[in-house]
Amino acid sequence: MRRIVSVLMENQPGALSRVVGLFSQRNYNINSLTVAPTEDPTLSRLTLTTVGDDRKIEQIIKHLNKVVDVAKLVDLTEGSHIERELMLIKVKATGAQRAEVKRICDIFRGDVVDVSPTMYTIQLTGTSEKLDGFIQALAGTTILEVARTGVSGIARGEKILTL
Amino acid sequence: MEKLSGGDMLIRALHDEGVEIIFGYPGGAALHIYDAIFNQDKVDHVLVRHEQAATHAADGYARATGKPGVVLVTSGPGATNAITGIATAFMDSIPMVVISGQVTRDAIGSDAFQETDMIGVSRPVVKHSFMVQKAEDIPGIVKQAFHIAVTGRPGPVVIDIPKDVTDPGEKYPYEYPETIKIRSYNPPTKGHSGQIKKAVEILMNARKPVIYSGGGVIQGEGATLLTELAKTLEFPVTNTLMGLGAYPATDKQFLGMLGMHGTYEANMAMHESDVILAIGARFDDRVTNSDVSKFCPDATILHIDIDPASISKTVTAHVPIVGPVEPVLKEMIDQVKASNQKVDKEALDAWWQKIDHWRERQCLAVTPAEGDIIKPQEAVQALYEATNGQAYITSDVGQHQMFAAQYYHFDLPRRWINSGGLGTMGFGLPAAMGVQLAFPDATVACVTGEGSIQMNIQELATCKQCALPIKILNLNNEALGMVKQWQDMQYGGRHSASTYADSLPDFVALAESYGHTGIRIEKRSELQEKMNVAMAMKDKLVFIDVAVDQNEHVYPMAIKGGAMSEMFLSKTERT
Numbered sequence: 001m002r003r004i005v006s007v008l009m010e011n012q013p014g015a016l017s018r019v020v021g022l023f024s025q026r027n028y029n030i031n032s033l034t035v036a037p038t039e040d041p042t043l044s045r046l047t048l049t050t051v052g053d054d055r056k057i058e059q060i061i062k063h064l065n066k067v068v069d070v071a072k073l074v075d076l077t078e079g080s081h082i083e084r085e086l087m088l089i090k091v092k093a094t095g096a097q098r099a100e101v102k103r104i105c106d107i108f109r110g111d112v113v114d115v116s117p118t119m120y121t122i123q124l125t126g127t128s129e130k131l132d133g134f135i136q137a138l139a140g141t142t143i144l145e146v147a148r149t150g151v152s153g154i155a156r157g158e159k160i161l162t163l
Numbered sequence: 164m165e166k167l168s169g170g171d172m173l174i175r176a177l178h179d180e181g182v183e184i185i186f187g188y189p190g191g192a193a194l195h196i197y198d199a200i201f202n203q204d205k206v207d208h209v210l211v212r213h214e215q216a217a218t219h220a221a222d223g224y225a226r227a228t229g230k231p232g233v234v235l236v237t238s239g240p241g242a243t244n245a246i247t248g249i250a251t252a253f254m255d256s257i258p259m260v261v262i263s264g265q266v267t268r269d270a271i272g273s274d275a276f277q278e279t280d281m282i283g284v285s286r287p288v289v290k291h292s293f294m295v296q297k298a299e300d301i302p303g304i305v306k307q308a309f310h311i312a313v314t315g316r317p318g319p320v321v322i323d324i325p326k327d328v329t330d331p332g333e334k335y336p337y338e339y340p341e342t343i344k345i346r347s348y349n350p351p352t353k354g355h356s357g358q359i360k361k362a363v364e365i366l367m368n369a370r371k372p373v374i375y376s377g378g379g380v381i382q383g384e385g386a387t388l389l390t391e392l393a394k395t396l397e398f399p400v401t402n403t404l405m406g407l408g409a410y411p412a413t414d415k416q417f418l419g420m421l422g423m424h425g426t427y428e429a430n431m432a433m434h435e436s437d438v439i440l441a442i443g444a445r446f447d448d449r450v451t452n453s454d455v456s457k458f459c460p461d462a463t464i465l466h467i468d469i470d471p472a473s474i475s476k477t478v479t480a481h482v483p484i485v486g487p488v489e490p491v492l493k494e495m496i497d498q499v500k501a502s503n504q505k506v507d508k509e510a511l512d513a514w515w516q517k518i519d520h521w522r523e524r525q526c527l528a529v530t531p532a533e534g535d536i537i538k539p540q541e542a543v544q545a546l547y548e549a550t551n552g553q554a555y556i557t558s559d560v561g562q563h564q565m566f567a568a569q570y571y572h573f574d575l576p577r578r579w580i581n582s583g584g585l586g587t588m589g590f591g592l593p594a595a596m597g598v599q600l601a602f603p604d605a606t607v608a609c610v611t612g613e614g615s616i617q618m619n620i621q622e623l624a625t626c627k628q629c630a631l632p633i634k635i636l637n638l639n640n641e642a643l644g645m646v647k648q649w650q651d652m653q654y655g656g657r658h659s660a661s662t663y664a665d666s667l668p669d670f671v672a673l674a675e676s677y678g679h680t681g682i683r684i685e686k687r688s689e690l691q692e693k694m695n696v697a698m699a700m701k702d703k704l705v706f707i708d709v710a711v712d713q714n715e716h717v718y719p720m721a722i723k724g725g726a727m728s729e730m731f732l733s734k735t736e737r738t
């Protein structure tokens with residue numbers, strides 16, 4: 001099962017490497033990882049996606065909680081939540097392809113954020129699934145470069161992750 | 164406010180934290196700190212001969228006293244040499260603070276002389292670590308480091324200090340914080356009463372119960388309470404290798420150690436039990452015997468541990484109780500005493516009869532060898548006799564370690580000091596130094612093998628310098644016995660790289676060259692007498708080199724991939 005885990009941790013040198021190190025050390029996998037300070041600059045919010053059965057996820061959560069720098073965390077996938085990822089993608093756009101790429105981009109509600117005579121740079125936001133879908137839809141074109149931020153997320157409704 | 168340099172602050176902070184002794188080895192990046200040590204007389208420093216030994220000595224000190232062990236090493240090789248000892252402490256949850264010198268702040272990252280990323284290298288084997296960025300932070304960091312090392316599930320903490328931070332020329336106001344709060348670190352302080360209640364109800368309805376307790380009971384100062392609980396319930400108790408001494412070994416409710424080299428009765432009782440109360444134990448693969456699907460098929464498992472990550476990691480707990488052993492056991496005992504339920508006496512009697520039947524197998528009976536050859540087990544028995552079972556015993560890793568665990572019956576906690584989790588050869592002698600320094604008048608013996616002792620033999624010099632009257636019992640089988648045993652059992656007797664009889668030192672002469680006393684024992688008929696003589700030399704380090712049967716194996720031994728009930732009982736018998 002794919003899980004999205006959000007972690008509030010001390011914004012301190014070494015904290016990130018302790019969290020990331022845990023994953024390699026215990027043979028857990030990280031599919032994506034985002035991290036940035038919160039409104040309180042002494043705290044960072046790290047969001048990662050991982051896969052594993054319930055037992056593995058339980059262990060991951062417990063071990064993350066044990067990291068001294070980790071203050072709080074939540075498995076967002078346990079409840080209803082909002083998941084977003086941002087992608088910047090450079091696609092070859094010449095001749096007939098140019099219109100086709102633009103059309104697909106519109107269907108996915110992407111924005112063309114940079115243009116050159118031979119390519120488009122498109123920005124797309126959504127769930128990872130949507131971004132994957134966009135890449136698939138572009139199968140007939142030439143993708144030159146993809147930059148994805150990794151997943152960020154937040155719980156729906158009243159639930160908040162804070163100290 | 165008083166003004167101190169970074170180096171002075173560090174040593175003062177250690178003193179203010181209650182540290183009496185540190186184990187270390189100097190070098191460039193730590194020299195300001197060493198100068199600060201020289202200029203005071205409150206904190207003692209013990210100069211070891213290898214940084215690994217400093218960590219093991221601090222570890223032995225911590226295990227014997229319950230207080231955190233403290234280590235000081237220099238950067239680079241000093242720091243990396245300490246890693247094995249840090250990992251050893253980490254695996255066994257031993258409180259320790261390791262201070263490592265680092266190159267100056269402006270040189271970090273430049274591949275400077277003796278630069279190693281200690282924070283990075285140690286990361287997987289520490290509970291936490293700090294890099295000191297400025298001298299003013301030292302008191303606060305020391306306070307935090309000790310707090311983290313000793314609370315919750317204890318463990319080693321590294322403080323890496325760049326050399327310029329300890330510069331004697333720069334002084335800053337010093338004040339040691341009295342209390343500390345780390346907002347992201349809040350270990351549990353008590354167990355969940357509802358969970359304890361659930362557990363007690365299951366205990367009261369148990370028909371074939373076992374209490375399985377581990378190192379956590381010793382670390383968490385729960386030994387007396389464990390005994391009280393077991394006595395109240397009249398339940399059988401087994402201890403892990405790490406938990407020996409938490410329950411008195413000579414008590415009739417004690418089944419001995421369980422696991423890979425556990426007793427027949429302990430393993431059988433576990434396998435057939437209907438309720439297991441696991442306390443401060445972690446269902447390690449040396450206990451469960453690797454295939455957890457076969458582990459104790461009928462048992463309802465109640466698991467008390469301070470570390471939630473230890474619960475349901477390998478074996479699912481039916482009733483998890485997260486909390487420190489002491490308050491949880493207290494509450495459990497109160498609830499048991501107040502319970503209106505009673506344990507089914509008849510069922511329990513029948514269970515004890517079954518256990519007594521297993522005991523009749525006498526799985527630890529020693530058959531004397533032919534001629535006057537000494538069995539390694541007999542050497543441990545002789546040590547037990549000579550010390551009235553009252554000594555602190557450290558051990559190394561191998562067959563001798565298992566023999567010590569099986570044949571030295573520990574009635575008190577903190578007397579059995581061994582590297583259970585990491586299994587570090589070379590642990591025994593330096594650990595014994597830490598114990599002896601903590602308890603100068605106690606009898607401290609290190610049960611070792613000729614393989615392990617050579618991994619930190621240089622510490623004989625430290626023992627000389629500090630006049631430590633440790634007794635070293637070398638069960639000399641002229642081989643890496645445990646490796647050889649596995650090769651006998653699993654590799655058709657092909658002794659690949661496990662023998663070296665042609666190149667062993669003369670241990671008696673070796674000990675004497677370091678200024679100690681050496682005794683060689685070769686005959687069974689002289690074993691006890693010579694052992695007594697050696698142990699009677701109270702103020703001397705005596706190296707007792709005992710020639711033991713080279714073909715002996717450790718039994719019982721779990722059969723790989725089997726259930727707990729599946730063991731070899733000798734070279735020719737299995738369950």
Ligand SMILES: Cc1ncc(C[n+]2csc(CCOP(=O)(O)OP(=O)(O)O)c2C)c(N)n1
Pocket residue numbers: 559560561562563564586587588589611612613614615616638640642643644645646
């Ligand atoms: C540092 C280290 N290296 C290797 C091992 C693997 N190992 C476990 S027991 C053993 C043999 C120990 O020999 P000795 O100390 O003579 O003890 P014996 O088994 O003969 O009693 C070895 C090599 C280990 N535990 N630790």
Ligand SMILES: [Mg+2]
Pocket residue numbers: 561612613614638639640641642643644
């Ligand atoms: Mg040997």
